[in-house]
Amino acid sequence: MSPLLLRQVIVMDSQSEFHGLAADVLIADGRIQDIALDLSVSDENISVYQASDAATLHLSPGFVDLFADYREPGFEQKETIQSGLQAAARGGFTDVFLLPNTKPVTDGRSGVQYAIRQAKGQAVRLHPLGAVSQGIEGKYLAEMMDMRAMGAIAFSDGWKPIQSSGLMLKALEYVHAFSGIIIQLPIDQSLAVGGLMHESARSTHLGMPGIPTQAESLQVYRDIELLRYSNSKLHITGISAAASVALIRQAKAEGLQLTCSVTPYHLLLTDEALEHYDSAFKVNPPLRSEADRQALIAGLADGTIDCIATHHRPQDWDAKAKEFESAGEGMAIQEIALSLVLQALGDTVKLDRVLDAFSTSPRRIFGMSQVAISKGSPSACTLFSPDALQTFKRESAASLAFNNPFDGQRLPGIIHRIITPKSF
Amino acid sequence: MALSVKHLLGIRELSLDDIHTIFQAADRFKEVLQQPIKKVPALRDTTIANIFFENSTRTRISFELAQKRLSADVVNFSASGSSVSKGETLIDTVHNILAMKVDMVVMRHSSSGAPWFLARHTDAAIINAGDGTNEHPTQALLDAFSMREKLGDLKGRRVAIIGDIMHSRVALSNIYCLGKLGAELMVCGPPTLIPKGIEEMGVRVEYDVRKALQWCEVANVLRIQLERQNKPLFSTLREYALYYGINRDMMQSLEQEVIIMHPGPINRGVELASDVADSSSSIILDQVQNGVAIRMAVVYLLSGTTQA
Numbered sequence: 001m002s003p004l005l006l007r008q009v010i011v012m013d014s015q016s017e018f019h020g021l022a023a024d025v026l027i028a029d030g031r032i033q034d035i036a037l038d039l040s041v042s043d044e045n046i047s048v049y050q051a052s053d054a055a056t057l058h059l060s061p062g063f064v065d066l067f068a069d070y071r072e073p074g075f076e077q078k079e080t081i082q083s084g085l086q087a088a089a090r091g092g093f094t095d096v097f098l099l100p101n102t103k104p105v106t107d108g109r110s111g112v113q114y115a116i117r118q119a120k121g122q123a124v125r126l127h128p129l130g131a132v133s134q135g136i137e138g139k140y141l142a143e144m145m146d147m148r149a150m151g152a153i154a155f156s157d158g159w160k161p162i163q164s165s166g167l168m169l170k171a172l173e174y175v176h177a178f179s180g181i182i183i184q185l186p187i188d189q190s191l192a193v194g195g196l197m198h199e200s201a202r203s204t205h206l207g208m209p210g211i212p213t214q215a216e217s218l219q220v221y222r223d224i225e226l227l228r229y230s231n232s233k234l235h236i237t238g239i240s241a242a243a244s245v246a247l248i249r250q251a252k253a254e255g256l257q258l259t260c261s262v263t264p265y266h267l268l269l270t271d272e273a274l275e276h277y278d279s280a281f282k283v284n285p286p287l288r289s290e291a292d293r294q295a296l297i298a299g300l301a302d303g304t305i306d307c308i309a310t311h312h313r314p315q316d317w318d319a320k321a322k323e324f325e326s327a328g329e330g331m332a333i334q335e336i337a338l339s340l341v342l343q344a345l346g347d348t349v350k351l352d353r354v355l356d357a358f359s360t361s362p363r364r365i366f367g368m369s370q371v372a373i374s375k376g377s378p379s380a381c382t383l384f385s386p387d388a389l390q391t392f393k394r395e396s397a398a399s400l401a402f403n404n405p406f407d408g409q410r411l412p413g414i415i416h417r418i419i420t421p422k423s424f
Numbered sequence: 425m426a427l428s429v430k431h432l433l434g435i436r437e438l439s440l441d442d443i444h445t446i447f448q449a450a451d452r453f454k455e456v457l458q459q460p461i462k463k464v465p466a467l468r469d470t471t472i473a474n475i476f477f478e479n480s481t482r483t484r485i486s487f488e489l490a491q492k493r494l495s496a497d498v499v500n501f502s503a504s505g506s507s508v509s510k511g512e513t514l515i516d517t518v519h520n521i522l523a524m525k526v527d528m529v530v531m532r533h534s535s536s537g538a539p540w541f542l543a544r545h546t547d548a549a550i551i552n553a554g555d556g557t558n559e560h561p562t563q564a565l566l567d568a569f570s571m572r573e574k575l576g577d578l579k580g581r582r583v584a585i586i587g588d589i590m591h592s593r594v595a596l597s598n599i600y601c602l603g604k605l606g607a608e609l610m611v612c613g614p615p616t617l618i619p620k621g622i623e624e625m626g627v628r629v630e631y632d633v634r635k636a637l638q639w640c641e642v643a644n645v646l647r648i649q650l651e652r653q654n655k656p657l658f659s660t661l662r663e664y665a666l667y668y669g670i671n672r673d674m675m676q677s678l679e680q681e682v683i684i685m686h687p688g689p690i691n692r693g694v695e696l697a698s699d700v701a702d703s704s705s706s707i708i709l710d711q712v713q714n715g716v717a718i719r720m721a722v723v724y725l726l727s728g729t730t731q732a
Contacts, residue, residue, distance in 0.1 A: 194655070196536070201621025205436075207558025207596045208536045210620060276544075277537025321545070323514055325535035325556065
């Protein structure tokens with residue numbers, strides 16, 4: 001493994017003394033060995049990475065995806081841990097949290113161990129999420145203490161959020177023993193049942209059953225109440241509605257240990273995308289109104305929304321090539337997550353804040369070791385060019401999934417590579 | 425004479441000219457239907473598949489008659505007992521039928537937007553015979569056609585649509601069609617059966633059926649879907665019949681005569697009492713008769729676009 005020299009990269013790390021400056025960075029043996037405005041290195045074995053005229057290189061602490069579904073075991077035709085982690089690397093992610101909605105579900109130590117074993121030797125580090133409830137059935141608590149000891153980073157019932165208030169409270173209390181975090185997708189199924197898109201004049205106009213924003217905001221409200229009562233830690237992911245942003249902003253001001261994340265597609269798209277009943281845009285929670293989208297962007301800008309989570313949810317062709325109601329949910333967009341976010345935000349949110357949402361925030365929230373772009377720090381970095389344009393082609397994607405609706409689109413932001421101890 | 429669309433997916437996509445074109449053709453086919461020989465040789469070279477993934481009697485028979493009176497070859501397919509119940513996907517079912525050289529597909533499906541999906545994945549002309557809670561375009565065309573026979577130009581005419589608006593594809597297609605023709609529209613039903621934001625489509629909302637009847641010139645009364653009662657949308661059929669059912673006493677208390685329409689099948693004694701359904705105010709059977717002429721017009725006009 002030869003050392004790597006990055007020439008004249010712009011350092012994007014507010015903790016680094018070189019933040020915002022173009023510097024030379026020397027990486028070897030899994031660490032940043034040296035960093036300076038101008039490094040003179042005379043070792044012939046060093047491979048050099050240099051900015052081209054077309055694209056300025058930027059270096060950030062590695063991105064973290066805290067909500068990705070690789071479908072293994074059980075649905076390997078849609079994605080495997082290996083293909084998923086390769087997609088993650090292309091998306092600039094050095095760390096990925098894996099959803100427990102597999103078959104069998106990850107609700108005990110063997111599931112956690114299996115996922116970690118399958119990810120061995122990969123450049124991207126995999127952090128399994130354990131289920132909150134046994135079998136993800138929302139009835140009885142799963143063995144979260146044991147899964148934590150085996151390496152589960154946090155707990156979630158993933159796509160099947162906890163409906164019972166009683167169970168949710170017990171789960172929050174239970175993980176308090178070890179400062180664990182529950183990750184919840186806020187959906188009240190009794191309000192969402194049968195719905196296919198955001199409920200509004202547009203759903204009426206399209207003759208589609210709707211899901212009101214209250215299906216989300218009520219669950220956010222409930223979970224905040226339970227969080228306050230349990231004094232535990234909660235991360236709400238995939239928020240889509242302005243009302244949720246307001247509730248979370250208020251709860252954070254109160255000092256609750258509450259954090260949240262948003263998907264790239266909720267930042268970029270609205271329910272307007274459903275005009276032609278295209279199942280590519282069937283996601284849960286649904287794409288909402290432009291006012292909701294603007295509220296999400298404002299929430300990301302002011303830090304109410306801490307992180308970006310891709311909600312990477314691979315489907316094969318068969319699952320999406322169906323009438324809307326029967327089609328599978330989700331998008332598999334991990335590879336182009338940064339591009340979609342940059343496209344969505346334009347100049348409205350500073351790049352520093354975006355990178356914080358992709359890397360530093362999730363590391364802090366979930367107690368991962370912080371990565372700094374400074375001498376001696378372990379290398380888990382993402383090398384990218386935010387201003388360069390690139391056309392995404394599904395046929396050359398690493399993900400096995402069919403459901404990336406941005407095929408052929410020209411998007412801002414190129415991820416060149418991740419740099420981790422195993423990525424050379 | 426041609427339509428601006430290749431498929432009839434919904435009224436939403438039709439222009440006002442398209443609607444008038446269909447009416448003009450239907451006028452001529454209605455004359456044909458009065459003749460001793462009720463058949464024209466227009467579509468001798470055309471094969472049409474009627475694919476019904478949901479139960480239907482009148483719509484399917486109406487389409488089939490319309491196609492046969494145009495001399496088209498017709499195959500019928502219904503989902504019960506077919507390969508669909510063995511897990512075949514919609515796209516496979518339709519590809520299999522089209523592989524047998526079918527030119528046109530008439531489809532009913534329980535999922536909103538299903539004909540859009542089909543139009544994206546096949547080359548045949550698609551006619552939507554009802555998709556989920558979205559549209560039932562030929563029903564709306566025959567409803568407007570029947571109103572036009574009675575009232576002439578529908579501009580400024582007041583039409584109330586009464587019943588389960590939320591789950592009714594007839595309601596939505598009627599709103600689009602009558603709106604394009606310039607009628608004034610009202611929907612009436614319990615609030616749980618009125619979809620959100622419908623006012624933004626230029627429609628009045630009324631919860632009191634008596635007030636709706638006093639306001640309107642035409643009442644299009646919709647079937648209350650007994651089969652949707654697994655969701656708590658209203659209390660009981662008894663209460664619905666008491667507070668939204670239209671009976672003769674109610675009709676006689678009105679200052680002006682109101683034309684009564686219903687897309688069928690009627691739940692007699694629920695949304696409509698028999699003494700109203702069978703009265704001289706009712707044009708329900710005219711609707712059924714006009715349905716064949718309208719469907720002949722639609723099938724004829726769309727077959728031309730595929731042959732060209």
